[in-house]
Amino acid sequence: MTRHQTQPAYRRVRRHPERASYCVEDAYSILDEALVAHVSFTMDARPFIVPMGFARDGNRLLLHGARGSRICRQLAKGIPATVAVTLLDGLVLARSTFHHSMNYRSVVVFGQCEPITDIEDKDKGLELLVEHIVPGRSQDARRPTRQELEATGLLAMPIEDFSIKRRSGPPVDDPADLDFPCWAGVLPTHLALGQPQPDSNGPPPPECPDYVERYRR
Numbered sequence: 155m156t157r158h159q160t161q162p163a164y165r166r167v168r169r170h171p172e173r174a175s176y177c178v179e180d181a182y183s184i185l186d187e188a189l190v191a192h193v194s195f196t197m198d199a200r201p202f203i204v205p206m207g208f209a210r211d212g213n214r215l216l217l218h219g220a221r222g223s224r225i226c227r228q229l230a231k232g233i234p235a236t237v238a239v240t241l242l243d244g245l246v247l248a249r250s251t252f253h254h255s256m257n258y259r260s261v262v263v264f265g266q267c268e269p270i271t272d273i274e275d276k277d278k279g280l281e282l283l284v285e286h287i288v289p290g291r292s293q294d295a296r297r298p299t300r301q302e303l304e305a306t307g308l309l310a311m312p313i314e315d316f317s318i319k320r321r322s323g324p325p326v327d328d329p330a331d332l333d334f335p336c337w338a339g340v341l342p343t344h345l346a347l348g349q350p351q352p353d354s355n356g357p358p359p360p361e362c363p364d365y366v367e368r369y370r371r
Contacts, residue, residue, distance in 0.1 A: 162315075178213075178316075181261045184241060184260070189287065191215070192206075192238045195234070197224070208239075211310070214312050215310065215313055216279050226269075232268070234264070235265065235311070236264055241258060242258050243256075243342065244257035244341060246321075247325065247338055250334070253327055253328070255321060256321065257322050257340060260318065267311045269307070269309055270310055290363070325340075
């Protein structure tokens with residue numbers, strides 16, 4: 155049996171299986187770089203998909219939302235869910251329209267969520283979420299109150315059942331198209347961050363911290 159044949163059918167990558175990975179370290183790397191996860195679930199025989207803030211806490215995902223929101227209420231019941239994260243690395247321009255593509259890294263996690271209800275665990279989880287967005291920020295910002303923590307929905311999903319797919323490299327044109335007089339190659343993509351804009355509400359804020367000025371991802 156090949157590596158791909160050992161995977162459960164529902165998460166086995168069928169299209170271009172050579173681009174697949176089932177290595178947990180690869181999954182961690184993609185999740186740690188991404189900022190937004192799309193979470194899908196089914197309710198009343200209708201599919202839903204919702205973008206959510208998240209962070210990785212060891213071998214589990216932390217998903218953040220309002221405690222009273224539909225997605226938090228449903229996921230807290232332990233229904234099956236899927237979390238998808240994608241990083242776009244480049245636009246692949248081939249000589250034929252058929253072979254245009256994108257370079258990317260993606261991970262899909264399958265599982266069920268458990269609500270985090272302990273106040274101290276919630277506080278630690280929210281700190282991880284803030285640090286995932288901007289490392290160093292939780293040391294400056296005010297800590298949440300108990301009331302704020304109780305209003306927050308925080309869910310945990312194990313990173314155990316997942317699949318990874320990625321593409322890299324130049325376009326793959328048909329040999330007959332290699333002489334076609336059209337530019338071909340890769341247009342790399344990057345997350346671009348602008349100049350920090352201080353909040354105009356309240357008194358003038360302190361000097362912009364170094365972790366904001368030098369923020370990169």
